Amino acid sequence: MPTPSAIPPAARRTGGLPPGTSCVVLGGGGFIGTHLCRRLAADGMxxxxxxxxxxxxxxxxxxxxLGGDFTDRAALARAVEGAEVVFHLLxxxxxxxxxxxxxxxLGASAVATLHLLEICRAAAVRKLVFVSSGGTVYGIPRATPIPEDAPTDPISAYGISKLAVEKYLYLYRxxxxxxxxxxxxxxxxxxYQSPTRRQGVVAxxxxxxxxxxxxxxxGDGQVVRDFVFVEDVAEALVTVAAHDGPQRVFNVGSGEGRSVNAVIADIAAVLExxxxVPVHKPARATDVPVSILDIRRIREATGWVPRTPWxxxxxxxxxxxRHSYR
Amino acid sequence: MPTPSAIPPAARRTGGLPPGTSCVVLGGGGFIGTHLCRRLAADGMxxxxxxxxxxxxxxxxxxxxLGGDFTDRAALARAVEGAEVVFHLLxxxxxxxxxxxxxxxLGASAVATLHLLEICRAAAVRKLVFVSSGGTVYGIPRATPIPEDAPTDPISAYGISKLAVEKYLYLYRxxxxxxxxxxxxxxxxxxYQSPTRRQGVVAxxxxxxxxxxxxxxxGDGQVVRDFVFVEDVAEALVTVAAHDGPQRVFNVGSGEGRSVNAVIADIAAVLExxxxVPVHKPARATDVPVSILDIRRIREATGWVPRTPWxxxxxxxxxxxRHSYR
Structure with missing residues (x-):
């Protein structure tokens, strides 16, 4: 039986969405979506x-x-109707x-998003907030931490379709x-991150x-990643939804890199x-060697910072x- | 009855593809494709x-x-079989x-290209040369002339799908x-640029x-474009096909900007x-105000320069x- 996180929710920000704002979370049943739905409800949306x-x-x-598939345009239109803010986590x-x-x-991601954009336009949605992939859109970084204006040359088709969605959002604006x-x-x-469905290495x-x-x-466990706690991500989503400024693309991470080997050691310590001793399997061609995001832009624009210590x-x-999978 | 251009072909470069190289031109019946097919044949390919x-x-x-549609995978596979170099102008x-x-x-461009990439991979094609869109992939430029590493935020879906194709090429490499x-x-x-099928403003x-x-x-005719003669483009394609270096994305233009009004005046002068007096119609949302490409990269890497005076x-x-449309 899952229990809410033991960490108390971050202090509510002033300047967030006005209570009662009508929000739709597409992909609301997934890992980040579950947190976001709960957070928005707790905030009075x-x-x-x-x-x-x-x-x-x-x-x-x-x-x-509302249950439905992203590729079902009629269901999507029903979901979006009347929404002021649409969170796109699909x-x-x-x-x-x-x-x-x-x-x-590409069909599931970019094409479905194009249909969504037409639906949002017809429904006069005020703002669409899209969760893109900081770990894949940049590809192999020239330097770390990676700022938002770094080159974007993904080494996975996943990253390319996320990037295409970002470009369509720019176009529709x-x-x-x-x-x-x-x-x-x-x-x-x-x-709420599934440990068995390849959602993330920590789980x-x-x-x-x-x-x-x-x-x-x-691989050898030396690849470095930027791990960010999901409640901080939900906080970033809520913050950015309410933000009005010239920037529209924001990195969200911890700003710190940890190797997979270090993560294993820390998890082992937490679990006592x-x-x-990890078993090493062949490295994957889609894994960039290092990914650490520069989070200055969102901090300077909105005040958001990752609050939860590692x-x-x-x-x-x-x-x-322990409560959910034993 | 079309006649070949009055301009003598550019001097043949040394360092081009070896004569007899097997080349396929996808989109060979179009504007640039027609020139490229002729040029390759003249060069002994x-x-x-x-x-x-x-x-x-x-x-x-x-x-x-070989007649066929880009979306017909079997026809495409037949075309590509045995090719060393594939030019993708579709x-x-x-x-x-x-x-x-x-x-x-997106389907006609990116999805069809993904199928092409699988076909090229299976056929062990040595090199794929793609004609992208210097006028649309950058969007509204921050500065001109635009270098290849400038931001790419297209204001047309056309530019987005060209950009997606570029990213898939990077991925497949x-x-x-x-x-x-x-x-x-x-x-x-x-x-060979059709004056009636919206292929270009000069025609x-x-x-x-x-x-x-x-x-x-x-619009008001003050939008600025970078006009490059098609024989110089064919020359660039042949040059880049034979080039071996770290860079893979190259601007091809004249490096100079001309307003549409100036173009009208020059055409009027040539035609005596x-x-x-132009008739002005409403501006189009997909038109960037200015587009001039920085062509230093291709010049420095390959020696290519636009040779034909405006x-x-x-x-x-x-x-x-005069021979073809009167």
């Missing part, structure tokens, strides 16, 4: 979640829900699956004055340690399981996982 | 043209031809039509070692003057029709149009 399924239905009790593929079938990925924001989120982790590693399975790592966030994740 | 149609069949006499839409139906544009080059071509003009304006129709201009190129275009 009118929330509708939309998606194929709820990963953790208990966590969404009391949230209005996209079923992973970097690995997208490279196996890039055409399907130019042509049709549909306002938007893009959050390029680093590697989010925390409660997968933690679950394997908890269940005494071999801890498998792609010393002596974990080890406290790992503790909260472990606490949730 | 084995050339196959592929496309839905030949705009000027007389110009392609003696060129091996893409049926225009910036205006693409914005009306961005989904169709990373994942599958399929080599490629991208030419971001400015506004090409010259013989359209010249044809209207020649046939005593009102000279219509979108003084006193032309007025001589206009004369050659007029000479061809």
């Amino acid at each position: 009118r929330v509708l979640g939309f998606g194929r399924r709820q990963s953790f239905p208990e966590a969404l009790e009391g949230i209005t829900w 996209g079923g593929s992973t970097p690995e699956s997208a490279n196996i079938d890039p055409v399907a990925d 130019h042509l049709h004055a549909l306002d938007y924001a893009v959050l390029r989120v680093a590697n989010p982790f925390g409660p 997968a590693l933690m679950h394997r340690m908890m269940t005494a399975q071999p801890v498998e790592v792609w 399981q010393p002596g974990i 080890l406290a966030a790992l503790e909260a994740t472990a606490e949730w996982m | 084995r050339v196959l043209g592929f496309g839905r149609r030949q705009s000027f069949p007389e110009a392609l006499e003696g060129i091996t031809w 893409g049926g839409s225009t910036p205006e039509s693409a914005n009306i139906d961005p989904v169709a544009d 990373h994942l599958h070692a399929l080599d490629y080059a991208v030419l971001r071509v400015a506004n090409p003009f010259g013989p 359209a304006l010249m044809h209207r003057m020649m046939t005593a129709q009102p000279v219509e201009v979108w 029709q003084p006193g032309i 007025l001589a190129a206009l004369e050659a275009t007029a000479e061809w149009m």
Whole structure:
């Protein structure tokens, strides 16, 4: 039975969306979506979640829900009707699956988003907030931390279709004055991240340690990632939705890099399981060697900062996982 | 009856493709494609043209031809089989039509290219050369002339799908070692550009003057473009196909900007029709105010420069149009 995170919610910001704002969370049943629905409801918004399924239905009790597929335009139009702010967290593929079938990925991501943009335009939506992929749109970075204006040369079809969606958002604002924001989120982790559906390395590693399975790592474990706690991501989404400024694309990360090997050591410490020896598997072509996002832009524009300390966030994740997966 | 351009072909470069290289020109029946097929044949390559149609069949006499649609994967595979170099000049839409139906544009451009990439990979093609759009991928420039590493925020769906194709080429080289080059071509003009199918402003304006129709201009005519003669573009394609270096994306333009009003005046002078008064129509949202490409990268990497003087190129275009459209 999942429990909410042990971490108290961040202090409510002034300058957020006015209570009662009508918000739709597309992909509201997923990892980030679940947190966002809960956060918006706690802040007094009118929330509708939309998606194929709820990963953790208990966590969404009391949230209005409309089940449907992103590619079902009629269902999408019903979900969006009357919304002031639309959060777009949809996209079923992973970097690995997208490279196996890039055409399907492009259809599920870019083509479906084009339909969504037409629907939002017709429904006079005030703002669309899109969760893009800070870990894949930049490709192999020339320098870290990576600022938003760095080159974008993805090494996964997943990153390309996310980037195409960003470009279509820019286009629709130019042509049709549909306002938007893009959050390029680093590697989010925390409660409600499935450990078995390739959603993230923290959940997968933690679950394997908890269940005494071999801890498998792609490559030598020296790849560096920027891990950001999911409640901080939800906070960034709410903050950016209410923000009015010239910038529309924001990195969201911790601003710090950690190697997968270091993450394994920290999880082992939190779980009090010393002596974990990872099993190394071949590296994946879609993995960039290092990804750390520069988060100055969002901090300077909105005041958002990642609030949750790394080890406290790992503790909260472990606490949730103990209740949910044992 | 079209005649070849009055301009003698540029001196053949040393360091080009070895004679007898097997080349396929996808979109070989179009404006640039017709020139490229002729140029490759004149250089002693084995050339196959592929496309839905030949705009000027007389110009392609003696060129091996396979008729087919870009979306027909079996036909595409037949065309590419055995090719060492594939020139990709396909893409049926225009910036205006693409914005009306961005989904169709993305399918015709990016999705069809993904199929092509799989075909090229299976056929062990040595190099793929893609004609991208220097006039649309950058969007509204922060500064001119625009270098290749400038931001790319298109204001047309056309530009977005061209950009997506560029990214997929990068991805396939990373994942599958399929080599490629991208030419971001400015506004090409010259013989074999249809004056009636919205292929370019020079052909359209010249044809209207020649046939005593009102000279219509979108907006106030002060938008600035970079006009490059099509024979220079064909030269750039051949040059880049043979080039081996770290850079893979190259601007191709004249490096100079001309306003549409100045172009009208120059065409009027070439045609000896003084006193032309354009009719101004509303500006189009897809038109960037200014587009001039920085061509230092291709010059420094390959030695290519645009060789044909502006007025001589206009004369050659007029000479061809007089024979073809009167």
